[in-house]
Amino acid sequence: MTLAAEIDKNGTSPEKLLAPVLSSFWDEPESWTLETYRRHDGYEGLRKALAMSPDDLIAYVKDSGLRGRGGAGFPTGMKWQFIPQGDGKPHYLVVNADESEPGTCKDIPLLFANPHSLIEGIVIACYAIRSSHAFIYLRGEVVPVLRRLHEAVREAYEAGYLGTDILGSGLDLELTVHAGAGAYICGEETALLDSLEGRRGQPRLRPPFPAVAGLYACPTVVNNVESIASVPAILNKGKDWFKSMGSEKSPGFTLYSLSGHVTSPGQYEAPLGITLRQLLDMSGGIREGHRLKFWTPGGSSTPMFTDEHLDVPLDYEGVGAAGSMLGTKALQCFDETTCVVRAVTRWTEFYAHESCGKCTPCREGTYWLVQLLRDIEAGKGQMDDLDKLNDIADNINGKSFCALGDGAASPIFSSLKYFREEYEQHITGKGCPFDPARSTVWADEKDDKNAHRGVNA
Template sequence: MTTLTPVLTDNWGDERAWTLAAYEARGGYQALDKAFAMAPDAVIESVKESGLRGRGGAGFPTGMKWGFIPQDNPKPKYLVVNADESEPGTCKDIPLMMASPHTLVEGVIISSYAIRANKAFIYIRGEVLHVIRRVQRAVEEAYAAGHLGTDIHGSGFDLDVVVHAGAGAYICGEETALLEGLEGRRGQPRLRPPFPAVAGLYASPTVINNVESIASVPSIIANGHHWFSSMGTEKSKGFGIFSLSGHVQTPGQYEAPLGITLRELIELAGGIREGHELKFWTPGGSSTPLLTAEHLDVPLDFEGVGAAGSMLGTRALQIFDDTTCVVRATLRWTEFYKHESCGKCTPCREGTWWLVQVLSALEKGQGSEADLDLLLDQCDNILGRSFCALADGAVSPITSSIKYFRDEYIAHLTGGGCPFDPSRTTAWAGQEVTA
């Protein structure tokens, strides 16, 4: 395989790439006609055969999710695009929608045709107003060109697309909380079953997919499922956008086949910033367990990262060098999850609050080593006991950071505070550490 495979990102550098004219100049909306020449079930089968797995974090097979829609249900079918990207460190869907919104719109049309939905919603995080306006403009252009509306391309298929601005809560990235927000209620997860495929938006069959998942569909239809499945690994097919941020020379979006390693990506990004070494990193955003320099050669696919004890997630690779205090970083993430908890269930509402209290004291050098076991016990009582995965994500950086950096936690206690504090110079781990 080649190191980089620009497909979704291939046109990002084009002049005014976000316009309909620029998109059509590269063959945009041609995959639509190819899809319309196929039966809807054949489109679903092609996506299944491609091996495309959800690019929003869970990695569930996209075609299989589409196949769950009960076509004998007389209620309308809906497609909902989850564009509520708000995981700390995750930044792939927003630049995709900014640079090439028509890639997403074409994917929405093909996906809606496959599941026989005549109405689709693109739910975008409310804070990114510039993205909302850009996608709205793309939808307007698509309507004017006949790519949306009634009898699209003479196919007899009708589709309306609504761009919905979310209320700006992290919890709305959870698919059922997103549906609650779409219906005008407070964003809180729903009890399942019933699952969205049976009773989703307006209690009707609904498919909810991530932006990158839907945006990948036109290229699969245009080039064939064999083309897509020829990239990646045996069980994690295709390509993906890897977001590198933090202490690398050139942060940004790197589109590559699944299975590439962090070592390769860091080389593409110009290496760790000069004079420093990799300390720890997240493979899929702050809700995934931390990994360290010993995991540089782990294949970045669902199975490889899972075997290393973490999750591929959204491929948000946050890179931290040896100047970073892992305790402080973990505390900041935990404060985020405490703030963003919707409060519906006790383990998350109360648990994240207590995690912040203990972590905050440890970061200041207060308490004893027994508090680390208390912290792990709290995590154990939260994990798997909440309504949704927010609380599970909150405990991931804590348990993994204690696993790999227990000595650093103890150094806070024995030194009376953070050894990386700029106002202090502390002998730790045999070295004089200054921030």
């Protein structure tokens, strides 16, 4: 039974079904310190993990049903299981903290407020995959987070949670924090690995996959921050506790990023399967005097939804069945003052700007999408431009080296599906019918050239 169905059946207040685990003490003074983390059962999950064999630990995480929180939702334990054993090569764990998609804002707040949950999860994961060296690839612009993460790593080394013979287990682990140079493409796992190796960040052709030949051509696991940070609680409180939340195929708790035209934006930690309607009830709803027009369930790279989808369960199966993807659970909400054409144009400008240029469909396709969208927004478009948009997006989708191309195509397809009339109004009316000053998302015309940097309201 989904969370939404449970609420409808029992009449339970949605606030009571929030699941503050990773965010349970974010509001405490100095929540990021080792002392605070220990007060909240910090590193107890690690002690339990070290009492198990690596293979039993992998099986335990697999049985818990934990799915990757970075977007694809691939089972975490299964990814660990893919690492070959007895191959005589070093094994590596790489944590993808290069969070930079418009609207996505969960890993950075987590690292800023509770970095030790990630460090503990890293030690557990490295023990499971028999790795002695782990990396955190952090987006370099977030300097305050970088400093706090460095301090947390220092505390962990000093307390014996990192280094040699961790807690007397015989496990040796070195943890390296690497600051990236601000490329969205480096959020793609193989581009991230190339960047870590000192090369230009561009996606690799697969196979071989990272589990066989990843960092330095050795077996490598690449996991999202939230995926790894969720592991300690599973070990400490048990897999049955974890599976008691969420739905059957999407168990557990997760962080939802609510942004845009909402009264109280922020991170809401809840079991998978909650609905946007319930999250809006908790956050004060859409800003006063306005109504929801469209929203993204998983960031700008996922097909948009409308107010007809308020009751879609926000888990992998529910969102997929409704025609989109859960992605990073970045719920960007836009009211009726927002021009869909303008929003999609800004998103597409972002993807064109961040394309690495390696493959032709993405490099050329995103460029021409931007040209067409800008003309339509300015009232210079023609009706056949709408078919061109759809055709170009179709030539990008599924035909590029990585998912950036798919992400660029998604807003095109979904906006034409739900708001084709609005595109036509721009063409027949020779311009945008919306007043940008009424929207708080992109109200300042002088910032348009930098709009790809400020999508998150």
